[in-house]
Ligand code: SF4
């Protein structure tokens with residue numbers, strides 16, 4: 001079984017509630033590490049313009065590059081639910097290694113500002129699933145832009161769209177996320193893209 005996320009890009013209004021809730025739930029200190037970031041894309045020109053938002057985290061890929069490059073075997077993919085976890089006690093640190101950050105095309109591995117910071121990232125709220133609760137980003141979103149669950153259930157409920165504004169599905173990794181992409185955005189030129197919070 002593979003757990004994953006669903007994102008409705010038409011509902012997301014860029015309010016940062018998921019990011020704040022995630023930092024709070026996982027006790028991620030103030031600083032550059034944030035297990036969810038928000039990609040903000042401005043497209044088009046007046047009067048045909050829009051802003052698209054994309055919450056972005058670890059996608060718990062079915063074939064995760066991060067697992068295969070980690071020389072310390074600090075990153076693992078769980079058999080029971082496909083969640084990709086990191087053992088920070090085993091991680092060699094950003095200064096001494098950083099291989100996962102280089103390997104992940106989605107910039108999911110996060111590091112604090114401290115010297116030789118150990119890797120941290122979204123664990124899909126593995127602790128909350130154990131209490132039969134969905135991830136805190138899903139629960140905190142005020143407009144129900146997010147959902148999570150077994151990928152076969154998400155596909156049955158929402159369809160099998162693998163790409164969205166600001167997201168390219170890299171098939172060899174098979175990221176565990178499906179979308180309702182931003183409507184009316186495909187034909188508009190990208191004017192500006194930003195990601196918050198910024199990495200350190
Ligand atoms: S998104 Fe990046 S860090 Fe997450 S499982 Fe995939 S390769 Fe690993």
Ligand code: SF4
Nearest residue numbers: 070091092097098100
């Ligand atoms: S920084 Fe840590 S988790 Fe990342 S590849 Fe190196 S040892 Fe593994």
